[in-house]
Amino acid sequence: MTTPTTPDPVLGGYAEAVAELEEILREIEDDDVDVDVLATRVTRAATLIDFCRDRILSARTAVDDATAALEGADPLGDPPATG
Amino acid sequence: MADHTAGGEPDEALPPGRPDGTGSQTWSVCELSDAIGDRVRAAFPSDVWVRGEIHDLSRPASGHVYFSLVEDTDAGRARLSVMLRAKDKMRVNRLLRRAGGRVRMTDGTEVRIRGRLDFYAPRGQLQLRMASIDPAFTLGQLAVARAELVDRLRNEGLLDANRRLPLAMLPLRIGVVTSSGSAAEADLLDELDRSPYAFDVRVVDVRVQGIEAPGSVAAAITWLGDRDVDVVVVVRGGGATTDLAAFDHELVARAIANCPHPVVSGVGHETDRSVADEVAHHAAKTPTAAGQLLVGVVADAHRAAEEPFAAIVAGADRSVRRAGDELRRSAARASTAASAATRSELSRVDGLGHRVAVVAGAELGRAQTWTADSARRLRSSTRRALDDRDRHLDFLGARVSVADPGRAMARGWSITRRDDGTLVRSVDELVSGTTIHTTVADGTVASTITETDAEPTP
Numbered sequence: 230m231t232t233p234t235t236p237d238p239v240l241g242g243y244a245e246a247v248a249e250l251e252e253i254l255r256e257i258e259d260d261d262v263d264v265d266v267l268a269t270r271v272t273r274a275a276t277l278i279d280f281c282r283d284r285i286l287s288a289r290t291a292v293d294d295a296t297a298a299l300e301g302a303d304p305l306g307d308p309p310a311t312g
Numbered sequence: 313m314a315d316h317t318a319g320g321e322p323d324e325a326l327p328p329g330r331p332d333g334t335g336s337q338t339w340s341v342c343e344l345s346d347a348i349g350d351r352v353r354a355a356f357p358s359d360v361w362v363r364g365e366i367h368d369l370s371r372p373a374s375g376h377v378y379f380s381l382v383e384d385t386d387a388g389r390a391r392l393s394v395m396l397r398a399k400d401k402m403r404v405n406r407l408l409r410r411a412g413g414r415v416r417m418t419d420g421t422e423v424r425i426r427g428r429l430d431f432y433a434p435r436g437q438l439q440l441r442m443a444s445i446d447p448a449f450t451l452g453q454l455a456v457a458r459a460e461l462v463d464r465l466r467n468e469g470l471l472d473a474n475r476r477l478p479l480a481m482l483p484l485r486i487g488v489v490t491s492s493g494s495a496a497e498a499d500l501l502d503e504l505d506r507s508p509y510a511f512d513v514r515v516v517d518v519r520v521q522g523i524e525a526p527g528s529v530a531a532a533i534t535w536l537g538d539r540d541v542d543v544v545v546v547v548r549g550g551g552a553t554t555d556l557a558a559f560d561h562e563l564v565a566r567a568i569a570n571c572p573h574p575v576v577s578g579v580g581h582e583t584d585r586s587v588a589d590e591v592a593h594h595a596a597k598t599p600t601a602a603g604q605l606l607v608g609v610v611a612d613a614h615r616a617a618e619e620p621f622a623a624i625v626a627g628a629d630r631s632v633r634r635a636g637d638e639l640r641r642s643a644a645r646a647s648t649a650a651s652a653a654t655r656s657e658l659s660r661v662d663g664l665g666h667r668v669a670v671v672a673g674a675e676l677g678r679a680q681t682w683t684a685d686s687a688r689r690l691r692s693s694t695r696r697a698l699d700d701r702d703r704h705l706d707f708l709g710a711r712v713s714v715a716d717p718g719r720a721m722a723r724g725w726s727i728t729r730r731d732d733g734t735l736v737r738s739v740d741e742l743v744s745g746t747t748i749h750t751t752v753a754d755g756t757v758a759s760t761i762t763e764t765d766a767e768p769t770p
Contacts, residue, residue: 257715274712281705285698292694299687
């Protein structure tokens with residue numbers, strides 16, 4: 230019996246991860262997919278999903294921070310103090 | 313005129329002379345002198361008034377005064393010796409002083425005097441012993457003579473002949489007729505010297521008093537008439553009216569009238585006015601006044617010469633002042649206009665600044681609002697996008713979960729493999745005695761096939 234392999238790290242970005250995930254889904258939703266391959270792919274899909282969720286969360290945090298700064302910014306205010 | 317030299321037989325009224333042995337009566341000088349004296353005194357027992365012109369007046373140390381009374385007529389000159397004894401002189405002087413001092417007994421003076429006739433034997437002279445004088449006669453004579461002379465000169469057109477001459481604008485060359493060393497000369501020259509002008513003075517020394525004075529003064533005037541001078545000045549200090557007689561003399565008057573140069577007279581005191589004054593071009597009252605007159609004429613010319621220049625200077629000064637005033641007014645106007653313009657510009661700039669601030673503030677406000685709105689929209693849209701992606705991931709995850717064999721096994725499904733690890737998909741693939749490995753949710757079990765029973769596919 231072969232042991233499931235550790236999924237490859239996500240090398241690209243979110244879009245690449247989603248694209249890979251869509252491809253995995255098409256593959257595992259095929260009835261002919263080998264169960265061993267299925268397990269590997271599901272594991273990979275879970276990794277990609279985690280990656281994507283993490284990116285979404287990071288993006289959400291970054292967007293919240295950025296938009297909060299924009300909403301509260303005073304266009305005529307003094308520049309930030311330095312030192 | 314009586315023949316005073318007549319001889320002839322002695323008058324029988326005379327005292328007889330002593331017999332001299334010749335049969336004739338002979339007088340000694342003394343006898344004759346006495347006889348003459350007696351006759352004279354008898355003929356003129358009291359004082360007589362006699363008039364004539366004083367000549368050869370002398371004042372010896374004795375205190376007496378001697379002179380001759382002279383009268384010139386067509387027939388010749390008559391002369392009478394006069395003696396004024398010291399004791400009578402005081403009375404005469406008193407009379408002269410009463411007349412205001414205007415008459416003084418000097419040579420050439422026409423006088424009317426009173427005295428006693430006598431014969432002065434030591435000199436063999438008929439002599440008038442003067443006792444009194446009539447000053448009014450002298451003054452009157454002088455006045456009459458002066459008036460007559462003025463009339464004559466007027467009739468001859470000479471009275472204003474000299475006045476018709478043009479006076480030089482700058483009478484700097486002056487011929488002076490005066491007595492050198494006199495106060496009159498000093499007064500005149502002092503006046504000229506004190507002026508700022510360079511007078512060229514030529515003084516002709518003359519006698520200004522006495523019988524020779526008229527001729528001396530007239531000759532000097534005539535002499536200067538031929539010289540290169542601008543004006544002739546005749547000056548003499550004050551004195552008795554009789555002292556100034558020369559300047560009432562016809563010789564002097566005619567010399568002045570005929571002088572080709574203007575003549576300025578400055579004779580006597582201020583109250584005196586002589587014939588010379590009447591005919592002169594200008595009559596100054598004193599020598600000092602004559603000097604002042606000349607200085608004044610030169611000063612007038614000087615001023616006349618200076619005035620145009622002064623007028624130009626004054627005009628230029630006025631122009632400069634006007635220009636300065638105009639400049640100051642223009643500067644003030646420019647300053648006011650500039651100030652107003654500056655204020656206007658400042659106001660405009662302030663207005664613009666205010667508008668800029670308002671507009672900028674509005675714009676910035678709008679920008680701020682837009683930015684905030686944009687941020688909100690960005691966050692909102694981003695959240696939606698992220699939510700979509702989240703949901704999509706959920707969907708994908710669900711789909712993955714559906715395919716996850718682990719979840720199937722958790723529900724009781726299992727996976728069976730052969731010894732070689734290959735999946736068992738069909739009963740037909742197995743025979744009795746074959747060992748198979750079944751994986752369930754929590755582990756794997758090994759089994760040996762004892763029987764197969766294929767079921768029909770529903």
